[in-house]
Amino acid sequence: MRAILSSLVLLLPFLSQPAAAQDASAGERSFAKCRACHQIGEGARNLVGPELNGLIGRHSGAVEGYSYSAANKNSGLTWDEATFAEYIKDPRTKIPGTKMIFAGIKSEKEIKDLTAFLKQFDKDGKKS
Template sequence: MRQLILGAALLALAPVAAQAQDAAAGEKVFAACKACHAFGKNGVGPDLKGVMGRKAGTHEGYNYSAAMKNSGLTWDEATFTDYIKDPKGKVPGNKMIYAGLKDDKKIQDLIAYLKTQQ
């Protein structure tokens, strides 16, 4: 009976383990973001150093759209996930020209990488 319960518990936890964040994999995902974003300086897009926990549209020296400035968002895992899946849907009128990242695992890895750049 104990083995049956242990087996059921392991099966229940398997999806959680499969979704573990991997910052090294996230760095590879970020390669596509480098066309517009960097850490420590603004480019075509705003500086992403310390983005997690930052209020959207507030990084000094970047000219944000009115939509992003007025979005009321603060970048956390849930908000970033929704945004990166569909930037124009989450914040209509923002300047980001990106169709979105649909792969949940890649998003989680990207978030893990962004957290290393605080």
């Protein structure tokens, strides 16, 4: 019994730690990987890739004026956090035939942080 209690005492600091929170500031730094092809914020425009304002909740292939691949337009996806996480890990696996050429982000923490950064911007690029 004493060994069990000793083990529990050692584990208490870890059990009381909250799950890693999303860090929008770290996500902004991660967005540097996206910046060559995408813009976000007020005045954002389509580049090689579509602007990303209001991404979470938006249907895939829906940014006006951007020429999407048929695969992306017809994917039927709505971007939520889980769908975006799957996509950004390996875009060509999630949407075969996408035009997006990106190796992906493998770190779960980095994906969560990037998502937190993107979620700050509404469809008009206003930061909440």
